[in-house]
Amino acid sequence: xxxxxxxxxxxxxxxxxxxxxxxxxxxxxxxxxxxxxxxxxxxxxxxxxxxxxxxxxxxxxxxxxxxxxxxxxxxxxxxxxxxxxxxxxxxxxxx
Numbered sequence: 436x437x438x439x440x441x442x443x444x445x446x447x448x449x450x451x452x453x454x455x456x457x458x459x460x461x462x463x464x465x466x467x468x469x470x471x472x473x474x475x476x477x478x479x480x481x482x483x484x485x486x487x488x489x490x491x492x493x494x495x496x497x498x499x500x501x502x503x504x505x506x507x508x509x510x511x512x513x514x515x516x517x518x519x520x521x522x523x524x525x526x527x528x529x530x
Contacts, residue, residue: 481528488522
């Protein structure tokens, strides 16, 4: 997969266009959240979210990180929970 990058200089004069090869699985926006192992969580990653506090709402959820309605979500395709949750621990699922 290739992305094209083009910058514009002063007076809207185009600079050269560069073609950069990327690994599609690594393209995603950083969520400003880390998993339980201190790894950065990016959009498009599969996450396992699990409750860690006794007495808190039981959550055991697996889904893909997505951004909509101004919030990061873990979306399973049929349901979604917020990525940021003070009572849960997130773990990146590596396949």
